[in-house]
Amino acid sequence: MSAPLPDAPLPDAPPATADAPPGAGPRAVLALARFEARRLLLTAPVLLAFAGYALWIGWRTPSSWDGHPALQDVDRAAQGPPLLVGLAVLLGASLGVLRSHRHGTEEHFGVLPLTPWRRTVAHLLSVVPAALLTAVGVAVQFGWEALKPGAVGHGSPAELAVGPLSVLLFGAAGVLSARLARSPLAAPGLVVVLLGVVALGAGPDGTDGLSWLAPSVATGASTTFPSELLGRPAAWHVLYLAGLALTVALLAVFAAGGRTRAVSAGLALSLAAAVAGGTLQARGAAPSPELTAARERATLAPEKEQTCLRRGTTTYCAFPEWEPRTATWAAVVDRVRSRTGGPAREAPLLVRQRVEARYGPYDDSAIPPAEAPHQVTVGTSWGGNRVPEFSTAVAAVFVAGSESAGAELCDGRMVTVMWLSLSWQDDPVDALRRVRVDDSLSGPATVLAPTEPLSMTAAQTKVVRELLESPPPGVAERVREHWAELTAPGVTTAHAAGLLGASAPAPDEPTEEGEACEA
Amino acid sequence: MTPTVSAFGLSLHYGRTRALDEVSLRLTPGVTGLLGPNGAGKTTLLRVLATAAPADRGTFTVLGHDPSGAAGRREVRRRLGYLPQTPGLHPHFTAFEFVDYVAILKELTDRAARHREVRRVLDEVGLADVRARSVGKLSGGTRRRVALAAALVGEPAFLVLDEPTVGLDPEQRMRFRELIAGAGEGRTVLLSTHQTEDVAMLCHRVLVLADGTVRFDGTPAELAARAAGRVWSSAERAPGARAGWRTGTGGHRNLGDPPPGADLLEPTLEDGYLLTLDEAGTEVAA
Numbered sequence: 001m002s003a004p005l006p007d008a009p010l011p012d013a014p015p016a017t018a019d020a021p022p023g024a025g026p027r028a029v030l031a032l033a034r035f036e037a038r039r040l041l042l043t044a045p046v047l048l049a050f051a052g053y054a055l056w057i058g059w060r061t062p063s064s065w066d067g068h069p070a071l072q073d074v075d076r077a078a079q080g081p082p083l084l085v086g087l088a089v090l091l092g093a094s095l096g097v098l099r100s101h102r103h104g105t106e107e108h109f110g111v112l113p114l115t116p117w118r119r120t121v122a123h124l125l126s127v128v129p130a131a132l133l134t135a136v137g138v139a140v141q142f143g144w145e146a147l148k149p150g151a152v153g154h155g156s157p158a159e160l161a162v163g164p165l166s167v168l169l170f171g172a173a174g175v176l177s178a179r180l181a182r183s184p185l186a187a188p189g190l191v192v193v194l195l196g197v198v199a200l201g202a203g204p205d206g207t208d209g210l211s212w213l214a215p216s217v218a219t220g221a222s223t224t225f226p227s228e229l230l231g232r233p234a235a236w237h238v239l240y241l242a243g244l245a246l247t248v249a250l251l252a253v254f255a256a257g258g259r260t261r262a263v264s265a266g267l268a269l270s271l272a273a274a275v276a277g278g279t280l281q282a283r284g285a286a287p288s289p290e291l292t293a294a295r296e297r298a299t300l301a302p303e304k305e306q307t308c309l310r311r312g313t314t315t316y317c318a319f320p321e322w323e324p325r326t327a328t329w330a331a332v333v334d335r336v337r338s339r340t341g342g343p344a345r346e347a348p349l350l351v352r353q354r355v356e357a358r359y360g361p362y363d364d365s366a367i368p369p370a371e372a373p374h375q376v377t378v379g380t381s382w383g384g385n386r387v388p389e390f391s392t393a394v395a396a397v398f399v400a401g402s403e404s405a406g407a408e409l410c411d412g413r414m415v416t417v418m419w420l421s422l423s424w425q426d427d428p429v430d431a432l433r434r435v436r437v438d439d440s441l442s443g444p445a446t447v448l449a450p451t452e453p454l455s456m457t458a459a460q461t462k463v464v465r466e467l468l469e470s471p472p473p474g475v476a477e478r479v480r481e482h483w484a485e486l487t488a489p490g491v492t493t494a495h496a497a498g499l500l501g502a503s504a505p506a507p508d509e510p511t512e513e514g515e516a517c518e519a
Numbered sequence: 520m521t522p523t524v525s526a527f528g529l530s531l532h533y534g535r536t537r538a539l540d541e542v543s544l545r546l547t548p549g550v551t552g553l554l555g556p557n558g559a560g561k562t563t564l565l566r567v568l569a570t571a572a573p574a575d576r577g578t579f580t581v582l583g584h585d586p587s588g589a590a591g592r593r594e595v596r597r598r599l600g601y602l603p604q605t606p607g608l609h610p611h612f613t614a615f616e617f618v619d620y621v622a623i624l625k626e627l628t629d630r631a632a633r634h635r636e637v638r639r640v641l642d643e644v645g646l647a648d649v650r651a652r653s654v655g656k657l658s659g660g661t662r663r664r665v666a667l668a669a670a671l672v673g674e675p676a677f678l679v680l681d682e683p684t685v686g687l688d689p690e691q692r693m694r695f696r697e698l699i700a701g702a703g704e705g706r707t708v709l710l711s712t713h714q715t716e717d718v719a720m721l722c723h724r725v726l727v728l729a730d731g732t733v734r735f736d737g738t739p740a741e742l743a744a745r746a747a748g749r750v751w752s753s754a755e756r757a758p759g760a761r762a763g764w765r766t767g768t769g770g771h772r773n774l775g776d777p778p779p780g781a782d783l784l785e786p787t788l789e790d791g792y793l794l795t796l797d798e799a800g801t802e803v804a805a
Contacts (some may be wrong), residue, residue: 027628035623104607108669111569112624113596119624 028114029122036126040092046130049088053081053137061144066383068150068328070321071142072227075159078141079216082134082163083198086170086215087191089130093171094187097123097178117258120179124249127171135164150328150383153321154227158234162241166215169245170194176252207360209282212237222361224380226305226319229298229357231291233284240277246270287360295357302354314349322353322380329378332387335424336394339476341483344398350375351394354450369403369451376403377450385448388422388435393449395420399487407452412496414456416479416486418447418464419500423475428468441465459505463497472501522547523677523707524568526579531563531572531731538563539574540731546677550703552718552739553711554792555728561711562604562681564728568709569601569679581677597626600675604682606666610655614646614665617654621669640668644698660691664698671702678708684717696720715789727792729799739788746786746794751777761797 040046065073097120100106110116138160145151173194177186197214206218212233250267287295298305298319308317309326314333316326329351337345354377356365370377376397378390395417396406409417418432425431429441436445437453442461447454456464467475482499485491494504524546531539538560555561566572568579570586578585581599586592609617618637627633641650644664649657654665663683670678683699684692692714700721702708712718718725718739725742727735735742752770756763761775774794777783 024626024628028623028626031623031628031630031633032620035620099609100607103609104605105609106607107571107603108601108606108621108666109624111571111596111599111601112621113593113626114624115593 032122033125037129043092045088046092049085057141068383069145070153070224071155072153074145075155076219078138079162079219086167090170090174093174094178101182117256120256123175131164131167134167138163158238165241172249179252179255209285212281225361233281236281243273298357316351318353341480367451369407371404373402379450385434388431389448392421412491412493414460415496459493462505463502466502529574529577531574548707549723550708550721552722552725559728560731565681598676600670600678602670602680608654615650618668622672625673640671644668680710719788727795734799735795742791743788746790750784750786750790751781
């Protein structure tokens with residue numbers, strides 16, 4: 001039934017509001033994105049995550065890598081904490097999308113000009129500042145490491161991009177989960193699933209193509225490799241992550257009703273990028289024949305890859321990225337050599353950098369000691385315990401003539417080796433403790449070196465500790481004066497102690513090695 | 520002379536239930552009241568006109584824009600302020616933030632201008648002092664004013680208010696009526712209510728809806744006039760009355776066809792409304 005329309009003259013209608021100016025929708029999306037971004041950054045999980053991230057950077061970076069980072073390791077190490085930020089952003093973004101549903105404002109907002117799918121775009125864009133803040137965190141961490149005087153190597157922009165991209169991906173996943181399942185439990189459930197996926201990527205070596213489906217792959221401790229030997233498909237991984245993030249984002253827009261031609265085309269393109277990146281990264285995860293050959297060359301014939309620098313009678317050969325570090329090595333060599341006597345003071349020495357690269361960076365195979373005389377190995381890491389370890393290896397070569405012979409020392413020459421190695425250090429006793437594998441200052445122990453470890457008996461430990469803690473007057477002169485005797489094979493610990501002015505130790509408990517050496 | 524809203528033959532069914540049946544109307548500036556019993560279709564009509572629900576049949580325009588297409592719907596929404604029956608609010612937002620949020624959704628993109636507008640509407644509804652307070656900490660009446668401010672932001676030409684005074688205490692209701700009267704100056708307001716006092720005090724025009732059909736369309740005085748000569752008092756409830764109730768003085772007020780010599784009373788808007796419903800076949804509770 002139709003009601004009669006009023007016959008009375010009608011008052012004039014109010015002046016018509018002007019039609020929407022061009023671009024009003026996109027501008028409103030940006031305005032809403034700014035609003036939502038501010039709220040997202042102020043949500044408790046995101047605030048806590050960023051606070052934790054900042055604290056982690058501030059706490060970890062000053063002492064990381066003992067002040068001597070290789071930047072090709074730093075870039076990967078910067079990927080872990082952003083994943084936690086990403087999970088917090090996922091929760092926050094999901095809560096933001098669900099807000100109008102939870103508080104019953106959909107009825108009202110549904111009749112406002114900004115459509116639900118444009119609001120979804122705004123929620124997706126609101127994640128971008130969190131990703132940019134993460135990028136700042138990554139840049140600060142990486143820049144801080146790069147500015148350390150001992151830094152070497154090259155970072156990969158692709159590896160550095162993983163953290164911020166992960167935040168984008170997780171944020172988009174939060175928006176999508178809220179659009180698909182309007183439950184506050186959806187996002188926490190997704191966090192649990194993603195933690196599983198992250199664990200998938202935390203595999204031992206990242207050579208499994210499947211593990212590269214995780215946002216961040218194999219970022220844990222590894223042997224430092226020259227950049228070109230790492231063989232990580234980082235660029236393809238970035239393509240995969242970017243494609244995946246965009247796919248998830250556009251799926252969220254699609255689910256919110258944004259089924260425009262542009263969204264469909266974007267969805268197809270981003271999906272293609274994700275699939276292409278995922279496929280290519282899986283192929284690149286296993287070492288190529290070229291990479292395998294390069295790793296073999298670096299392991300077995302490093303001289304073909306290295307450049308050498310001569311300082312006095314010592315030659316330093318390093319992989320190109322480590323050339324700036326030769327001066328640091330030289331400082332150690334010079335200090336040890338200055339305490340030697342006899343021909344060792346002028347003997348030629350070759351310091352060669354070596355790495356066991358054949359089994360990948362996550363293999364912990366030891367490097368065999370060099371057989372050639374007057375050659376000492378230096379590794380790819382430096383700082384901290386690596387310094388006394390290298391110093392010990394240098395001393396052992398000066399005393400025993402070669403690295404392989406040094407590795408077999410077990411007689412009284414170990415006293416001289418350890419004194420040469422440690423007496424010049426700022427805190428010799430602490431250096432002794434750190435260079436021993438069990439951090440002890442008494443009893444027998446294995447002594448770490450860049451290649452095979454050395455060993456000390458309890459008596460040798462006692463003499464060395466006395467020499468380091470309260471050195472008798474003129475120890476350095478005694479070393480030079482008695483160099484031939486101190487470095488003669490078969491010299492006993494007691495005799496070495498006597499020559500150096502230290503108390504004669506009680507004889508060691510007989511051991512198989514001890515008996516063989518000291519007999 | 521162009522009406523703000525013109526609707527022709529709007530119909531909407533929920534399954535087999537007829538919520539709206541061939542509703543046609545024209546709305547002009549000022550406050551129009553929409554009266555009707557529960558289930559009359561008031562909220563449905565408001566939701567259709569607010570573009571929250573599409574009609575099965577019929578068309579309508581707002582300031583010449585037809586919301587049946589996406590572009591037209593967007594233009595209608597740009598000119599619309601809507602206060603749902605149970606308006607949701609974001610309790611962790613301040614009053615300012617919530618209205619600002621709605622302003623963004625209304626595509627007010629210039630930040631400075633938008634903030635000026637948000638302050639203006641908060642001032643208009645008397646919330647200048649609490650705009651920095653969280654919505655969740657405000658009283659029920661104040662929250663309702665925040666919702667009204669959100670409906671008013673952007674100076675909509677067409678304001679749809681679904682039972683805005685329900686649940687408010689008398690003082691808050693009076694305050695709200697003042698706000699709505701102010702909002703009706705220069706714009707078209709469609710107000711659904713159960714309260715005939717709301718209509719009597721606010722509206723220049725009233726629609727009575729029953730069973731999804733417009734039963735009356737005229738001024739409040741015309742609605743009251745429908746009961747002229749059909750309201751009388753008696754000591755007991757008159758047997759032939761269509762409706763009647765005991766008054767505070769102990770007598771009875773009766774509606775219908777009075778007996779000869781009956782003590783006729785001045786009709787009120789409510790009398791006209793109840794008789795209109797009675798004539799429409801709707802059961803009158805009184």
